[in-house]
Amino acid sequence: MKIAIVLFNLGGPDSPEAVQPFLRNLFSDPAIITLPSFFRLPLARFISSRRAPKAQAIYAQIGGSSPILGQTEAQARALEEALGPGHEWRGYVCMRYWHPMTEAVVRSVKRFAPDRIVLLPLYPQFSTTTTASSVKAWKEEAAKAKLTVPTQTLCCYPDENGFVQASADLVKQGLADAGDRPVRVLFSAHGLPEKVIKAGDPYQSQVERTAKAIADRIGGLDWSVCYQSRVGPLKWIGPSTDVEIQRAGSDGKAVVLYPLAFVSEHSETLVELDIEYRHLAEKNGVPAYVRVPTVGTHPAFIAGLADRVRALMAEPHVPVCHGARSMPCSGNHLGCPLIAGAS
Numbered sequence: 001m002k003i004a005i006v007l008f009n010l011g012g013p014d015s016p017e018a019v020q021p022f023l024r025n026l027f028s029d030p031a032i033i034t035l036p037s038f039f040r041l042p043l044a045r046f047i048s049s050r051r052a053p054k055a056q057a058i059y060a061q062i063g064g065s066s067p068i069l070g071q072t073e074a075q076a077r078a079l080e081e082a083l084g085p086g087h088e089w090r091g092y093v094c095m096r097y098w099h100p101m102t103e104a105v106v107r108s109v110k111r112f113a114p115d116r117i118v119l120l121p122l123y124p125q126f127s128t129t130t131t132a133s134s135v136k137a138w139k140e141e142a143a144k145a146k147l148t149v150p151t152q153t154l155c156c157y158p159d160e161n162g163f164v165q166a167s168a169d170l171v172k173q174g175l176a177d178a179g180d181r182p183v184r185v186l187f188s189a190h191g192l193p194e195k196v197i198k199a200g201d202p203y204q205s206q207v208e209r210t211a212k213a214i215a216d217r218i219g220g221l222d223w224s225v226c227y228q229s230r231v232g233p234l235k236w237i238g239p240s241t242d243v244e245i246q247r248a249g250s251d252g253k254a255v256v257l258y259p260l261a262f263v264s265e266h267s268e269t270l271v272e273l274d275i276e277y278r279h280l281a282e283k284n285g286v287p288a289y290v291r292v293p294t295v296g297t298h299p300a301f302i303a304g305l306a307d308r309v310r311a312l313m314a315e316p317h318v319p320v321c322h323g324a325r326s327m328p329c330s331g332n333h334l335g336c337p338l339i340a341g342a343s
């Protein structure tokens with residue numbers, strides 16, 4: 001069988017000139033700004049032009065562009081390799097706000113003429129702002145292009161064994177790098193406006209599940225969960241990563257920080273965590289600050305994704321929920337209420 005695996009991620013600008021249109025695409029998404037298009041689209045134009053200089057300065061610190069596409073391509077190739085013989089697997093990277101974007105990827109997948117399609121979010125924890133937004137865009141473009149191939153979707157995998165193992169390996173290396181001193185592990189996730197969680201988004205509870213699974217796998221840790229990357233005037237979920245770094249400083253603890261909701265490197269790891277928060281840690285007397293890398297193509301992570309893809313292919317009609325415990329899931333991810341909520 002020919003099987004297309006579509007790997008969803010957010011995308012990032014590939015040049016300084018791309019920053020503003022990338023931001024405009026992001027703020028035009030009704031999953032990000034929940035207003036009717038009459039208000040949302042002019043607002044997106046306004047916010048993106050106001051934020052562009054600040055965002056360009058962020059990207060300038062990593063050479064003017066985001067490395068997220070190259071990293072996601074490497075994950076697609078590693079996954080094809082891990083899936084091995086038996087079927088003709090082909091991985092397609094599909095970004096939400098910068099190229100390659102949904103319409104073009106739907107066309108490429110159609111040319112491949114697969115027998116089945118698997119939609120695979122590179123977001124371990126489900127959110128309406130990320131996974132559901134990508135799935136909705138896919139369904140719309142696939143319908144327009146009359147791509148009617150049977151399609152299955154993985155909603156989420158917050159405590160998938162390979163993901164947890166890869167994360168635990170990397171955090172253990174971080175602990176070794178911090179040396180022989182009292183340490184607190186900060187599990188830092190991208191934040192969300194509080195109102196998104198209040199509306200039923202399971203992201204925060206899934207982030208907490210990931211953190212607990214990693215902490216349990218390692219054992220004996222002093223750890224806490226915190227949230228980074230806040231933008232805009234709304235109240236976001238907390239505690240914020242900067243406050244937790246300052247608290248570690250006043251407790252005399254070294255910090256080992258693991259970004260548990262990102263699976264690749266980009267501006268929010270390479271600039272926010274590696275430059276801005278390292279500086280904050282130094283200023284607040286944190287004895288050592290170690291930023292743990294994201295899972296990337298760690299073999300255990302890729303093997304875990306391959307297991308999930310194979311499970312979907314082998315048991316297409318058997319209910320298997322891949323993680324949505326805070327919202328009941330029918331398990332057949334075509335009928336998963338988390339995904340259904342996206343259409």
Ligand SMILES: C=CC1=C(C)c2cc3[nH]c(cc4nc(cc5[nH]c(cc1n2)c(C)c5CCC(=O)O)C(CCC(=O)O)=C4C)c(C)c3C=C
Binds near residue numbers: 268
């Ligand atoms: C778990 C992952 C992510 C969630 C949840 C998320 C929600 C979310 N993001 C914004 C605003 C911005 N995000 C930006 C970049 C960005 N965000 C994620 C991941 C999640 N976002 C990634 C992987 C990236 C890509 C970074 C890169 O490639 O460099 C940006 C642009 C950067 C900047 O200007 O700071 C914005 C803006 C909101 C508003 C939101 C939920 C409502």
Ligand SMILES: [Fe+2]
Binds near residue numbers: 190229
């Ligand atoms: Fe974001």
Ligand SMILES: [Fe+2]
Binds near residue numbers: 156322329330331333
């Ligand atoms: Fe599900």
